[in-house]
Amino acid sequence: MRRLSLLLALVALVLNLASAFAADEIGNLGVKTALRHMALDISQVETADLSKFKEDKNMSYWCELDNDFFISYESGKMPRIPAQAIVKKSALIDNKMSEPMLAIKRGMDSPLDEFAEDIKVIYESGAHVIFQAPPSVLNQIAKKESNHFKLESLRQNIRAAVNERHIYIPEIKSAETVSVDLNRIKSYIKTFENYKTRYSYSQGYLDAANFAVEEFKKLGFEAKLVEYLDGGKKQYNVVAQKKSPAAEKNEGFYVVGGHLDAMSPNPSIEAPGADDNASGSAGAMEVANIISKYPFAHKVRFVLFAGEELGLRGSKAYVSQLKASGEITKVLGMVNLDMIGFDKTAPISSLWQTRQTYDSFVSNFLAVAKESGKLKITMSYNVWGSDHVSFINAGAPAFLFIEDEYGANPHYHKTTDHLENLNPEMLHEFVRVVAQGLVNILSAGAEAKK
Numbered sequence: 001m002r003r004l005s006l007l008l009a010l011v012a013l014v015l016n017l018a019s020a021f022a023a024d025e026i027g028n029l030g031v032k033t034a035l036r037h038m039a040l041d042i043s044q045v046e047t048a049d050l051s052k053f054k055e056d057k058n059m060s061y062w063c064e065l066d067n068d069f070f071i072s073y074e075s076g077k078m079p080r081i082p083a084q085a086i087v088k089k090s091a092l093i094d095n096k097m098s099e100p101m102l103a104i105k106r107g108m109d110s111p112l113d114e115f116a117e118d119i120k121v122i123y124e125s126g127a128h129v130i131f132q133a134p135p136s137v138l139n140q141i142a143k144k145e146s147n148h149f150k151l152e153s154l155r156q157n158i159r160a161a162v163n164e165r166h167i168y169i170p171e172i173k174s175a176e177t178v179s180v181d182l183n184r185i186k187s188y189i190k191t192f193e194n195y196k197t198r199y200s201y202s203q204g205y206l207d208a209a210n211f212a213v214e215e216f217k218k219l220g221f222e223a224k225l226v227e228y229l230d231g232g233k234k235q236y237n238v239v240a241q242k243k244s245p246a247a248e249k250n251e252g253f254y255v256v257g258g259h260l261d262a263m264s265p266n267p268s269i270e271a272p273g274a275d276d277n278a279s280g281s282a283g284a285m286e287v288a289n290i291i292s293k294y295p296f297a298h299k300v301r302f303v304l305f306a307g308e309e310l311g312l313r314g315s316k317a318y319v320s321q322l323k324a325s326g327e328i329t330k331v332l333g334m335v336n337l338d339m340i341g342f343d344k345t346a347p348i349s350s351l352w353q354t355r356q357t358y359d360s361f362v363s364n365f366l367a368v369a370k371e372s373g374k375l376k377i378t379m380s381y382n383v384w385g386s387d388h389v390s391f392i393n394a395g396a397p398a399f400l401f402i403e404d405e406y407g408a409n410p411h412y413h414k415t416t417d418h419l420e421n422l423n424p425e426m427l428h429e430f431v432r433v434v435a436q437g438l439v440n441i442l443s444a445g446a447e448a449k450k
């Protein structure tokens with residue numbers, strides 16, 4: 001019953017929008033400079049048709065947002081909309097306001113909220129908002145940019161969120177399957193939480209970092225705190241790797257990392273950061289547990305960063321050190337685990353964020369995820385917001401592997417970010433994908449050399 005009325009309401013809405021669109025369009029013919037935007041539902045559009053659509057000369061710009069597609073064009077010069085696409089919204093762009101901007105946020109709070117009365121929201125879905133603002137307001141909003149809130153001009157055609165249907169994922173059969181110890185992941189997270197705060201400058205952070213060093217050592221890794229200076233203050237990343245055989249000293253290696261520091265409204269006192277990011281730190285440590293048993297274990301370096309919440313400071317400093325030592329050219333690929341435990345609605349959703357040029361590296365891991373089919377996969381080619389950015393900026397292949405519903409996590413950067421709010425199945429699968437991906441890559445490498 002409810003379904004039927006919902007369906008009728010939807011049909012009415014679509015008809016309504018379509019007719020409103022036609023009338024509006026005619027009404028604005030002749031206004032040469034007027035731009036129109038349109039939000040389309042592309043869930044039924046084939047990849048080839050979508051690619052062709054993107055090339056339409058009448059399109060001023062477009063933005064891919066999972067099953068939605070946001071476009072802009074000169075009024076009266078409508079691009080050829082694919083037959084399977086459904087128009088969800090269409091209107092003229094307000095030419096007294098800024099060009100439409102894409103805002104992406106972490107957590108439920110958005111810096112846009114305080115400007116709600118001044119801005120005009122055109123599109124909203126999860127972590128993404130497309131809006132216009134008076135130029136002076138846009139300037140103020142731009143000042144709020146951080147590694148948790150990002151503004152993008154739409155002029156560059158952004159693939160902000162790409163549905164699994166539109167990305168190439170190789171089909172594989174993993175040879176030797178890894179086994180993940182979920183209880184160990186949970187106990188690492190609990191231990192990290194119990195330091196009360198892992199705010200970068202706190203004793204809790206240092207204690208947590210030392211705990212991680214000792215755990216890596218137990219697995220046979222050479223592990224240490226690596227110092228850097230943050231405005232004169234000493235800060236420490238955790239770095240762990242097994243000793244290479246002399247013959248392989250100059251060979252490349254992979255990096256698995258995540259930030260160990262945490263944030264809250266009162267970070268020097270309490271910042272448990274279970275999801276953000278004890279989950280990723282514990283995940284990296286579980287990957288180390290798995291990899292440590294293989295003969296190629298020395299080809300993976302584990303790094304837990306300080307200062308991510310303060311602006312990727314730990315990873316920036318670490319990458320500078322890699323550049324200074326010349327080691328940056330040996331980084332074959334970097335996996336950044338940041339927030340791998342929160343999921344609001346099933347199925348478990350994952351977001352993969354990288355540059356398209358690194359697709360071949362990322363596809364090793366995508367293939368493992370596809371093999372089990374437990375994750376809903378969304379790809380983003382809009383790189384921002386976490387420690388992989390430091391590596392990508394230095395030319396090293398890297399990707400962020402993160403929960404896709406971070407925009408709906410009510411505990412983000414709160415003192416309520418505890419293990420109880422995390423999804424165990426999700427933790428397990430994220431860690432499995434990373435460990436299995438590395439085993440697949442490194443086993444293949446060993447074989448090729450024989």
Ligand SMILES: [Zn+2]
Nearest residue numbers: 276277338339
């Ligand atoms: Zn984080």
